[in-house]
Amino acid sequence: MKTIEKKILVTGATGKVGHAFTEAFLADPNQKGTLRALCHKRSLTPNDRLEVMHGSISDHTTVQKAVKDITHVIHLATPKEDAETIMDVAIKGLFWLLESCRKSGSFKRFILIGGDASVGHYFYPHKNPITEEQDFTAYPGCYALSKVLEETMLRQYFVQYDLDGTCLRAPWIMQGDDLRRHLSFEKEVFGVPEWYKMVDAQTALEYQKENKIPLMLDANGNPMKRNMVHLNDLVSAMIIALDHKKAKQQTFNIAMDRPFDYGKAADYLLDTQKVKSVKAATDYHSTWLDNSKAKFLLGWQPKYGLEQMLDDAWGDVTL
Template identity: 55%
Template sequence: MLILVTGATGKVGRRFITGLLDEPKFSNARIRALCHNRMIEESDRIEVAKGSIADSAVVAAAMEGVTHVLHLATCKETPDDVMDVTVKGLFWLLEAFRLSPTARQFILIGGDAGIGHFFYRHDGPVTEKTPHRAYPGCYALSKVLEEVMLEQFAIQYGINSCCLRAPWIMEKDDFKFTLSFGDDVFGGPDWKSLVPPADAARYARDGTVPLLRDADGRPLKRNFVHVDDLVSAVLAAIDNPRAVGQLFNIAMDRPVDYGEVAAYLARTRGLGSVDISSEYHSNWMDNSKAKFLLDWRPVYDLEKLIDSAWEYQRSGEEPRIVWYPG
């Protein structure tokens, strides 16, 4: 088994490589990491291919002898790159995969941006049958195009494909910084821009967290997944006959409720909260299909997500780095 991993230096790629190499049933598996801007350390089971997935020759060379592909490489709100990397790159990968005599399975990590997550109202749980609806911006559009392209290649050429659709992926202390009123906020909303500057500075100093409310005035529910749970789903999908041609929602059992977050942090850490109104909509990704077909279960619930983020201690050699905008 030789697995080509794109986006291997990101949070999911690194954790997947560690998880795969540690899993006894994949003891004979090797990794080929396709790296562009950043590199990964090689070993007896890890080799590196260098170049951009937007280059068909690079992709063709990287696919030599590959049995499985885990496609993680993506762009955020970077219009200059998104079509080359996300659309053209995936096209070249799929073309090389379908023509390969060794290729057996193609796994794509999709995203809830493709169904609009909290930008649009959903009348019920978000399932794998929920229609694509990209919110404004190039990133959400790219996630729709990825899923549709993979689906069409399976229809056109009968390739063995699987898409694992993930919401916002957390690791280490990420979740703590999603709630920061400071310049160190991870992702969006940018809380400090929603309150007066003096209040933002005080909230950041005191560790106050936002209690985001949805368009109906209730605490907003938003989907997350921890990287460990996503990786366990990938490992469950590899060579699984029940994953052939399937799309799975891979998310926590319950979405994060900002009211429950505020209450838990007040009870366990004495932190205050402040209401933030919004026009966003609560939503709930249903992960039942993955549980049923992959026999997969997420380990992280709300309390574990919060506790692990607040208890994580970074060393001086591990500064927080956000590798992409948005």
């Protein structure tokens, strides 16, 4: 693709990834053009390069207005595990976006931010690293199903209309102290599992006072390995995918080079922060999201590994 003056529509722009992408794009001197944020309940502060409009992604007229004169779409909007709204957003909303894009004279590329929920996350055992050729294996719940349906719909628009698009399949996205809030027996834990529920209340309180962290074990009793990506690495992949020729009609796993290993994390935190760990058994399965394709075709390279992510989460805190 030639360098063009971009006009990018961002759905889900007020979320973690949308906000980070917006800031990174506007701060990058190499990125020329403007952004349009389609917001539902929350909002952003507009500026000369950022237009904000409000409305529901499930409304056809709203989406048509949002896509007008747009060159690129970054689709992030999702309601997570909300059965009441998920089909309106993930299916109906995506359908109106794709329909508007294929009929647009200015449209260049559609970027869907998918997730490893479409290939089972850690719910199912995998004999091999998970590549982009892995069959869809949604785990129970409406969110994982929606991620499968989104990727399927986008792929069919490649087939039906030769639409230019790509899917960046991201696992659990981390930034700042997210990992420290995850590795805690506090009630205000980040993500799942909720470790304090896996022990009795008194034991949970003792672990909190002692600043102990959970060492997650998989179904085989080994330290859990699960896929993660740092927010900055995902955003860098998004920036690359906007114009890269080899991104057209492709799906890419965007993850750390190696999965996050809870055993190695426990050892590292004990060594660097004197934080002790407690084994926590689960029925989940260790997984490995292979990012080789993104590195080979896009030239993308994650900067964050386990140590960098833990350093980022703990910062200067010494427990």
